Amino acid sequence: MIGKGLVKRLAAAFVVAASAFVAVIALGATLYYALQLILPPLGAAALTAGVFALIAIIVALVFLNASGATDDDLEDEPSGLGARAYTLFRQRPILGTVAALAGGWIVLRNPALVTMVAAAFAEKSHIRSRR
Numbered sequence: 258m259i260g261k262g263l264v265k266r267l268a269a270a271f272v273v274a275a276s277a278f279v280a281v282i283a284l285g286a287t288l289y290y291a292l293q294l295i296l297p298p299l300g301a302a303a304l305t306a307g308v309f310a311l312i313a314i315i316v317a318l319v320f321l322n323a324s325g326a327t328d329d330d331l332e333d334e335p336s337g338l339g340a341r342a343y344t345l346f347r348q349r350p351i352l353g354t355v356a357a358l359a360g361g362w363i364v365l366r367n368p369a370l371v372t373m374v375a376a377a378f379a380e381k382s383h384i385r386s387r388r
Contacts, residue, residue, distance in 0.1 A: 267361070285309060320351050 292301035346353035364371055
């Protein structure tokens with residue numbers, strides 16, 4: 258099967274994402290209950306939310322490359338679909354991740370769509386392309 262490696266990589270990525278989600282939830286609960294020992298519950302909740310907001314801002318700045326790179330620095334746009342996807346993930350990891358999750362959600366909602374797309378890619382064209 259051609260996509261066997263891709264399916265394994267996607268499954269591994271989903272496992273890592275789910276593990277990270279569980280870890281973040283557990284960290285938030287731990288921080289909240291630890292702060293609740295010295296603060297009232299409302300203050301502990303506010304401080305926990307503030308800490309996670311600060312972490313989100315730091316992660317966003319790191320991923321959005323706040324070094325001031327302009328669009329003029331970007332290379333020429335790749336021609337193939339695979340090369341375009343690779344460039345998207347390399348230059349804009351958050352947007353690439355959201356696009357992959359949206360694609361996965363669409364596939365889960367409509368599995369027949371996968372067979373239609375696979376059939377369209379596997380179908381050989383009868384028209385010769387000129388290069």
